[in-house]
Amino acid sequence: MRDLSIYIHIPFCVRKCLYCDFLSFAVLGAENDGRTGPAAGNPEKTMESYVNLLEREVRAAADRYKDYQVISIFWGGGTPSLLPGETVGGLMELIRKYYRVLPDAEITIETNPGTLTADKLRAYRKAGINRLSIGLQSAKDEELARIGRIHDYRTFQETYRLARDFGFHNINIDLMAALPGQSVDSYGETLRRTAELGPEHISAYSLILEEGTPLYERQAQYRFPTEEEDREMYLLTDSCLSAYGYRRYEISNYARPGYECRHNKVYWERGDYVGFGAGAASMVDNVRWSNPAEPEEYEAYTADRREPETAGILTGAEQMEEFMFLGLRMMCGVSRQRFEELYGQRIEEVYGAVLYRLYRQELLVCEADRIRLTVRGIDVSNYVMAQFLFDR
DSSP states (O other), X not given: OEEEEEEEXXXXXXXOOTTOOSSOEESSTTTTTTXXXXXXXXXXXXXXXXXHHHHHHHHHHGGGGTTEEEEEEEEEESOGGGSOHHHHHHHHHHHHHHSEEEEEEEXXXXXXXXXXXXXXXXXXXXXXXXXXXXXXXXXXXXXXXXXXXXXXXXXXXXXXXXXXXXXXXXXXXXXXXXXXXXXXXXXXXHHHHHHHHOOXXXXXXXXXXXXXSHHHHTGGGSOOOOHHHHHHHHHHHHHHHHHTTOEEEETTEEEOTXXXXXXXXXXXXXXXXXXXXXXXXXXXXXXXXXXXXXXXXXXXXHHHTOOXXXXXXXXXXXXXXXXXXXXXXXXXXXXXXXXXXXXXXXXXXXXXXXXXXXXXXXXXXXXXXXXXXXXXXXXXXXXXXXXXXXXX
């Protein structure tokens, strides 16, 4: 029986953050720079209707995956913790009814401070959710306000303590660097405060200003960290979290021993996963597809129970490219033996010239079966990954 991971997309937020260009809709109406969506008028009814579509899609797809066992489920968004706890529990029950979910499957739900309650956490535990991902981003209230977060640090602390009180022993905290008005010192304080709480996992990403977002349009109003400061923050992340016992296992992810995110590793290792919900992406048997993103189109898609329209079979070259640039994101790197098993060629036969050049530049190192980034290679990882694309 083959392994499968499931992603569930919940596209609703209390308010869209000023930097966000993800597929999500605000539910507060006029507030939020006009970036509202179909949930703004009657959010409860809209979310209920959306969940009904999700359930329809989950049921319709079940027969395709009868020979799979589910090793992880990830509720992402948006803000999945906006949904009532019983709604989350009902959908989890439906998934367990139609799919073979392993007893030890990792089941994560993304949450935001200010949207979690005792009733919701109780419902999550009952539904078998065993991992929380909490979006903190910064421990400084003024930095949170500049990026449009709905919470302050005290609210986050209350949320974190409540999650621990309800017995959640696998918690990730999301952090962001290079925020407007942020200094190296203030980012360091966020790192230290977070590490001292002792979450099992920490994800730390640098802000990327995406065109079309309010923060992009207003960037002239703020002082952003310089390139040198951004690099200092990047280096500080590793040194600080390492000092607190966290191990970097992927370019932007740190974990205590035994708490690496199983679901995300499926993406980096090119395992099979299916996404349910508007805009959700899937890859099964080297075929990639995405659901329609627009709510009306997604509704029609689930009603017709059609096969994915945007499916594309990855060529052998595309599979090898992904094997390299996804796998090298992990600190353990890629396996030479696994490459040969999958593609019938030694990795040196395909990428020999690229590999030797990157070895000479001290950006990659080969140790027995594994090829991985060096410390220097991590610093210029985007450059390294690009070398493995055939059509450069």
